[in-house]
Amino acid sequence: MRHEMWRRYAGDDWAAFDALPAAIRKRVAEHAYDAWSVNVMMLWHHYKRMYGRTTRAERALIRYLDYCERLERKAFASRYSAAYGTVLPHDAACVPVLR
Numbered sequence: 001m002r003h004e005m006w007r008r009y010a011g012d013d014w015a016a017f018d019a020l021p022a023a024i025r026k027r028v029a030e031h032a033y034d035a036w037s038v039n040v041m042m043l044w045h046h047y048k049r050m051y052g053r054t055t056r057a058e059r060a061l062i063r064y065l066d067y068c069e070r071l072e073r074k075a076f077a078s079r080y081s082a083a084y085g086t087v088l089p090h091d092a093a094c095v096p097v098l099r
Contacts, residue, residue, distance in 0.1 A: 005075060006068075011038035020044055023058045027065055032097040033072055035065060073097065 017025060017037040024044060028035045043061055051057035077088040090097070 005072065006036075006039070008036050009038045009042060011041075013037040016041035021053075021058055023055075024061055024065075027062045031065065032069055035068075040065070069097070 013036070017028065017040075019041060020028065020037070021044075024040065028037060028040055040061075043064065044057075047057040047061045047064075051060060077091055080088045086092075
């Protein structure tokens with residue numbers, strides 16, 4: 001399902017992960033799904049061009065990763081509901097994603 005929503009860029013995921021700032025690496029490691037480090041690195045380059053290499057750029061990227069995670073969870077919940085005719089158990093229980 002993720003491949004229907006996003007495009008995964010080729011590259012060395014570990015090298016990309018290691019090159020990210022610490023705050024972003026922490027958020028990527030906590031992501032409920034594989035955040036695809038090469039994609040995150042490309043986004044980091046974009047945010048650095050917009051804001052410079054600042055904590056503001058880091059916070060903006062982290063907010064965007066949070067948004068992407070919510071989109072993925074919403075898509076998964078929608079597909080789960082269509083397949084099983086019931087609400088995703090985590091949504092029914094009003095609990096957050098386990099990290």
